[in-house]
Amino acid sequence: MPTQIRIAYPWLDRAGRLSRFKLAVFLLALAPGLWFTAAYALDQLGGKPLTAYLHAMGDWSVRFLILSLAVTPMRRIANAPKLILVRRMLGLTALAYALFHFTLYIVDQKFDLARVASEIVFRIYLTIGFAGLLGLTVLGVTSTDGMIRRLGKAWPRLHRLVYLLTALALLHFFLQSKIDVSKPVFWSGLFLALMGWRLMHHLKVPSTPLPLLGLSLAAGLATAGLEAAWYALATGVPAGAVLAANLDFAYDIRPAWWVLGVVILIVPLNLWQNRTTSGGRGPVARPARTVKA
Structure with a gap:
C-alpha cells in the first residue's frame, strides 16, 4: 500500500488535535494580509495603492520576524512554555510576507525580471533586502522536523543567522523609508x-x-x-x-x-x-x- 502523507496543518498540535492557541495565532497572522488585500481591491490605499500595499507587506514581515524573536524571552520572563508552539509559525509568517512583498515589487515593475535583477544589483537597499529574503528562505526550508533531524547540531548554528537577517531586514526598512x-x-x-x-x-x-x-x-x-x-x-x-x-x-x-x-x-x-x-x-x-x- 502507498504511504499515506500526513499534512501538518498549522492549527493542529503534534497529536493531530485542534489547538485553539495555534489557531488563534494563525488567524492573527493572516489578518494583516487579508485586510490590506481587501483594501487594495477596494481602492482604499491612497493615490499609490500598489506601493502602499507593497510597503505594508514588507512592514508586516519585519513585525512578525521581531515577534518570532520575542518568543524565547517571553516564555522565560512570563513562564509561558506554550509560546514555543508558535515560534516556527511566526517565522514562516515573516517569510510569507517577505515573499509576497517581493512578488508585489515584481508586479510594480510590470514583471520586467531583467529590470528587477538590475535594480537588485545596483540599488543597495534592494541588494540588502534581497539578501535577507534569500536567507529567510533558507531558514524556512530548513525549519521542518525532517531537516532538523537531518542537520543535527548544525541546525541551531544555521538558524542563529536569523539575528543577522533581522538586522538586514531592519536596514532595508531604514533605507527604503x-x-x-x-x-x-x-x-x-x-x-x-x-x-x-x-x-x-x-x-x-x-x-x-x-x-x-x-x-x-x-x-x-x-x-x-x-x-x-x-x-x-x-x-x-x-x-x-x-x-x-x-x-x-x-x-x-x-x-x-x-x-x-x-x-x-x-x-x-x-x-x-x-x-x-x-x-x-x-x-x-x-x-x-x-x-x-
Whole structure:
C-alpha cells in the first residue's frame, strides 16, 4: 500500500488535535494580509495603492520576524512554555510576507525580471533586502522536523543567522523609508531590547524585575541614540537636535519612548508571574519547560 502523507496543518498540535492557541495565532497572522488585500481591491490605499500595499507587506514581515524573536524571552520572563508552539509559525509568517512583498515589487515593475535583477544589483537597499529574503528562505526550508533531524547540531548554528537577517531586514526598512524613519527606529529598538535580553541570559543575569527594568531603560536610550545617529549620518541633522526632540512632546512622541513603554511592560508581567508561581511569597525561579513546535 502507498504511504499515506500526513499534512501538518498549522492549527493542529503534534497529536493531530485542534489547538485553539495555534489557531488563534494563525488567524492573527493572516489578518494583516487579508485586510490590506481587501483594501487594495477596494481602492482604499491612497493615490499609490500598489506601493502602499507593497510597503505594508514588507512592514508586516519585519513585525512578525521581531515577534518570532520575542518568543524565547517571553516564555522565560512570563513562564509561558506554550509560546514555543508558535515560534516556527511566526517565522514562516515573516517569510510569507517577505515573499509576497517581493512578488508585489515584481508586479510594480510590470514583471520586467531583467529590470528587477538590475535594480537588485545596483540599488543597495534592494541588494540588502534581497539578501535577507534569500536567507529567510533558507531558514524556512530548513525549519521542518525532517531537516532538523537531518542537520543535527548544525541546525541551531544555521538558524542563529536569523539575528543577522533581522538586522538586514531592519536596514532595508531604514533605507527604503528615506526621510521619516520612525517605524524602523521603533522596531529596531525592540530588536535591540530582545538582543539585550539574550546578552543578559548569556551572562546569567536573572530575568527578574530589577534587571528587566534596567533592560527597558537601556533599550529606550539605545533607540534614541540609534535615531540620532541615523539622522546625523543620513541627513546631516545634528545628533543633539534629534536627542533634544525626545524631550519635546509638543509635536509627537519619539520612538524611544514607545520602545521604553512597550519593553517596560515586561516588569509588571514578570512581577505578576513571580507572585502567581510562588503563591504570593515572592520571586521563585522556575525554568521554562521545553515544548516542541
